[in-house]
Amino acid sequence: MNQENPVHGLFEENPDDLRAACYQGTDAYQKNEGYHTRTGSSIGDTGEVIPTDRPRARVLLVYPDYTERDRSPVSTGGNYSEGLASISAVLKQAGHQVELLHLLYVHKEADFKKKLQTKGAFDVIGFSIRTTAFIDCKEYIKWTKEVYPDTFITCGSYHVTLLPDEVLSVDGADCVCVGDGEYATLELCEKLMAGEDHTNIESMYFKMPDGTFKHNPIRPVFEDLERLPIPDFELFDYNNLSASKMNTAIVMMSRGCLFSCTYCGNSQFRNVYPNRKKFARFRSPENGILYLKTLLQKYPYLQYLNFRDAIFNMYPDWFDAFIALYKKEINLPFTCNVRFDVLTEDTVRKMAEAGCYTIDVGVESGDEEIRTKYLRRLMTDQQMINACEWFHKYNVMVLTYNIVGLPHEDLHKALKTVKLNAKLKSDRIIPNIFYPYPMTVLHDIAKQAGFLPDVISPDCKVPLKQKQFPEHHVLFVADYFMFFVKRYKRLKKWPKFLQNARENWLDFWFTGPLTPRRTLVFLYTIKAGITKNLKSFLRNHCPAFYLKLRNRRLKK
Numbered sequence: 389m390n391q392e393n394p395v396h397g398l399f400e401e402n403p404d405d406l407r408a409a410c411y412q413g414t415d416a417y418q419k420n421e422g423y424h425t426r427t428g429s430s431i432g433d434t435g436e437v438i439p440t441d442r443p444r445a446r447v448l449l450v451y452p453d454y455t456e457r458d459r460s461p462v463s464t465g466g467n468y469s470e471g472l473a474s475i476s477a478v479l480k481q482a483g484h485q486v487e488l489l490h491l492l493y494v495h496k497e498a499d500f501k502k503k504l505q506t507k508g509a510f511d512v513i514g515f516s517i518r519t520t521a522f523i524d525c526k527e528y529i530k531w532t533k534e535v536y537p538d539t540f541i542t543c544g545s546y547h548v549t550l551l552p553d554e555v556l557s558v559d560g561a562d563c564v565c566v567g568d569g570e571y572a573t574l575e576l577c578e579k580l581m582a583g584e585d586h587t588n589i590e591s592m593y594f595k596m597p598d599g600t601f602k603h604n605p606i607r608p609v610f611e612d613l614e615r616l617p618i619p620d621f622e623l624f625d626y627n628n629l630s631a632s633k634m635n636t637a638i639v640m641m642s643r644g645c646l647f648s649c650t651y652c653g654n655s656q657f658r659n660v661y662p663n664r665k666k667f668a669r670f671r672s673p674e675n676g677i678l679y680l681k682t683l684l685q686k687y688p689y690l691q692y693l694n695f696r697d698a699i700f701n702m703y704p705d706w707f708d709a710f711i712a713l714y715k716k717e718i719n720l721p722f723t724c725n726v727r728f729d730v731l732t733e734d735t736v737r738k739m740a741e742a743g744c745y746t747i748d749v750g751v752e753s754g755d756e757e758i759r760t761k762y763l764r765r766l767m768t769d770q771q772m773i774n775a776c777e778w779f780h781k782y783n784v785m786v787l788t789y790n791i792v793g794l795p796h797e798d799l800h801k802a803l804k805t806v807k808l809n810a811k812l813k814s815d816r817i818i819p820n821i822f823y824p825y826p827m828t829v830l831h832d833i834a835k836q837a838g839f840l841p842d843v844i845s846p847d848c849k850v851p852l853k854q855k856q857f858p859e860h861h862v863l864f865v866a867d868y869f870m871f872f873v874k875r876y877k878r879l880k881k882w883p884k885f886l887q888n889a890r891e892n893w894l895d896f897w898f899t900g901p902l903t904p905r906r907t908l909v910f911l912y913t914i915k916a917g918i919t920k921n922l923k924s925f926l927r928n929h930c931p932a933f934y935l936k937l938r939n940r941r942l943k944k
């Protein structure tokens with residue numbers, strides 16, 4: 389019996405139980421906590437059970453989980469990653485041991501090495517690399533090899549899928565995984581532990597002894613997600629995650645996205661697969677409910693669910709079936725991402741009845757030319773306005789995502805985005821500053837237009853250099869976005885004869901030459917710093933109070 393895994397061996401009596409459970413989400417599977425299995429059996433991505441008597445691998449997954457260049461230690465928080473939890477579940481199902489090194493801030497060498505050594509020695513160390521943390525990962529990988537020269541280092545996740553050779557060329561990296569990593573990583577562990585040739589594993593590129601790269605074909609995406617075990621939530625310090633402290637769980641029912649927005653990695657990820665038409669896929673509604681029940685059984689304090697699927701209403705038939713089942717079986721308040729152009733009032737009503745309290749939706753730009761020509765988001769202002777009216781009618785809060793600093797944008801075009809948000813009566817707004825993710829269409833558009841510097845500094849807040857939309861203009865729009873939306877929203881409360889004058893004054897304030905934008909940005913930075921620290925303090929030290937405040941805001 390494995391001391392670290394008390395349910396290890398539960399399927400010893402009948403290994404077929406495990407396989408059946410993985411496919412169909414049976415009670416046996418649920419009862420046995422989802423992902424543990426007897427030592428010595430693996431399930432490949434074609435569903436075959438591979439009996440082995442090989443030693444099991446010790447695997448460490450390293451997760452740099454930060455977006456800001458903060459170097460001060462953070463002791464709590466962090467985000468759940470479905471991809472890592474899923475890889476861990478598949479590996480543990482085959483009896484391998486998996487641990488997580490969750491990095492919540494940019495680590496210096498001594499700090500990183502100390503944490504690595506505290507974790508102990510591993511056969512395989514896997515790095516999850518996102519574009520904005522790639523610069524740090526280069527160092528982490530190098531330091532890892534210095535501490536454990538014989539450990540095999542693999543890398544995966546978004547940045548690797550888009551730029552595999554760039555990552556493989558990092559000193560210390562032995563291989564990279566392109567696309568979904570569960571079964572490629574499993575095969576890697578199996579072959580490494582058996583001492584077999586591992587350099588022919590599909591979906592993996594290897595650095596060969598002579599320094600050349602070996603590119604293997606990419607395995608097709610597995611279409612039915614219920615083939616995957618329920619994610620290994622326990623990989624994380626789950627109770628201490630930022631969302632958990634708010635009694636909220638981050639969950640995902642799908643992989644991929646149907647759409648092709650030019651700025652988004654999802655539109656490119658699908659191109660790596662031979663069967664790319666199958667890229668956007670969901671667990672069956674029943675299996676999705678099993679996933680949620682397993683999670684809620686483990687963490688009964690969870691009161692809210694946050695579905696982080698790219699677009700939750702991507703397939704209307706799936707969505708309707710899931711929502712009906714969710715209402716019956718789970719019935720907890722939830723939030724999710726949706727697209728305006730695949731919504732009907734009936735769907736919105738069903739969502740509200742099932743407990744949806746907020747939707748997150750991309751507006752991105754209020755300028756129709758930018759939206760259609762550059763972002764490839766073919767939806768009209770009126771479509772968005774109609775959908776938002778339905779959400780307001782059914783008391784669902786609307787959180788909109790917007791992008792500022794897009795190629796060819798200027799203050800006047802950004803103002804259209806602000807005004808559209810006012811028309812949508814958005815309750816909460818996130819104005820993201822555009823980041824040109826490599827290999828995306830919009831990255832290339834920016835490059836061809838000469839807006840992209842040769843190197844984007846990790847500390848840079850506005851990546852594009854555009855004469856018509858300089859950095860302090862972009863920061864001003866991002867910082868004061870909500871401020872202006874509120875004022876445009878309130879225009880209707882002004883006496884009719886003053887509304888035009890007030891609107892002209894706001895337009896002038898936003899776009900005119902006399903606005904002291906640099907000073908305003910400076911003042912905002914100070915205010916934002918204080919607010920961020922206060923929020924972080926409340927979330928980490930008085931979560932109940934923070935939750936109370938948040939809920940009061942939601943009710944308003």
Ligand code: SF4
Nearest residue numbers: 645647649652654698
């Ligand atoms: S709909 Fe969202 S997830 Fe899908 S491609 Fe567009 S931005 Fe990306």
